[in-house]
Amino acid sequence: MKKSFVYLLLAFAAIVWGVSFILTKELFNSEPHLTVLTILTFRLILATAVTLPSLLLMRRLEPIRRGDLKWFLILALLEPFIYSICETSGVQLVSGSMSSIIVATIPLFVPFGMAAAYKERIRPVTLLGILLSVIGLAVMLLFGGQSNLDANPAGLAFLFGAVLTAVVFTIVLVKLVGSYKPFTITAYQNFFGCIYFLPLMLILDGSQLPLLSYSPKMILLLLVLGIFCSTLAYVFYNVGVQRLGATAACIFTNTIPVFSLIAALLIGQETFSWSKPIGIVIVIIGVVIAQLKSAK
Numbered sequence: 173m174k175k176s177f178v179y180l181l182l183a184f185a186a187i188v189w190g191v192s193f194i195l196t197k198e199l200f201n202s203e204p205h206l207t208v209l210t211i212l213t214f215r216l217i218l219a220t221a222v223t224l225p226s227l228l229l230m231r232r233l234e235p236i237r238r239g240d241l242k243w244f245l246i247l248a249l250l251e252p253f254i255y256s257i258c259e260t261s262g263v264q265l266v267s268g269s270m271s272s273i274i275v276a277t278i279p280l281f282v283p284f285g286m287a288a289a290y291k292e293r294i295r296p297v298t299l300l301g302i303l304l305s306v307i308g309l310a311v312m313l314l315f316g317g318q319s320n321l322d323a324n325p326a327g328l329a330f331l332f333g334a335v336l337t338a339v340v341f342t343i344v345l346v347k348l349v350g351s352y353k354p355f356t357i358t359a360y361q362n363f364f365g366c367i368y369f370l371p372l373m374l375i376l377d378g379s380q381l382p383l384l385s386y387s388p389k390m391i392l393l394l395l396v397l398g399i400f401c402s403t404l405a406y407v408f409y410n411v412g413v414q415r416l417g418a419t420a421a422c423i424f425t426n427t428i429p430v431f432s433l434i435a436a437l438l439i440g441q442e443t444f445s446w447s448k449p450i451g452i453v454i455v456i457i458g459v460v461i462a463q464l465k466s467a468k
Contacts, residue, residue: 181408182424190431205383218398248364250341258334265327285339301462305426312451354410
């Protein structure tokens with residue numbers, strides 16, 4: 173698989189994850205009784221209902237080898253379960269601008285996690301590119317009419333918990349991508365994610381289920397989120413980690429707010445300001461620099 177094709181897969185994953193925020197907002201607007209837990213649980217259930225039978229029919233689902241079950245359970249526990257709870261709780265307590273910038277620091281910490289776990293060398297040019305992309309996001313968000321920087325301590329704790337969770341998730345993922353195909357990893361990740369989310373959703377939000385419309389629009393949006401965002405995007409991201417390494421693939425997550433903003437501008441949810449394209453250009457330059465080889 174050519175490196176340029178892997179870059180396209182990672183870009184597609186970032187686009188899908190960026191658009192997912194728009195689709196989720198549309199779900200909340202059309203279904204007032206939907207909760208975050210309900211959306212996440214339904215996404216994983218639908219994703220599992222499509223991917224597991226398909227892989228079984230095609231005989232592409234690899235069995236979990238002895239000793240690896242705990243790693244799959246830990247992987248799903250970290251993401252989507254703990255990460256989603258921490259990120260959602262943090263966003264509810266801290267402004268969107270601050271939340272985006274804190275989450276964007278994940279690629280900054282991943283190289284240090286990889287160095288500690290796998291003795292992977294930290295390349296200065298990679299850190300420079302990651303730092304540039306974070307600066308670009310700050311320009312795009314803070315000077316684009318979203319400069320409210322609420323610093324609720326509990327919210328900050330949740331967001332940095334999400335960052336730490338994402339770093340540990342990446343370390344565990346690297347342990348599995350060398351032994352299993354990306355589709356297999358994602359299928360098991362969604363399945364075990366269902367097991368974690370379903371009881372919690374039924375306990376906390378089960379009373380809201382009879383109030384939902386279950387309209388074709390709701391089912392369609394959940395299917396798109398489940399198949400594209402919870403399955404294909406993760407598969408392509410896993411391919412990136414497998415082919416390029418965790419640090420190089422992780423930097424592409426900083427383009428998620430860029431694609432989310434572009435989609436919001438196209439449908440009129442955001443207003444234009446010059447800081448936004450300037451920030452986007454800086455983010456892209458940072459991503460490109462992070463992929464360059466260190467000078468001799």
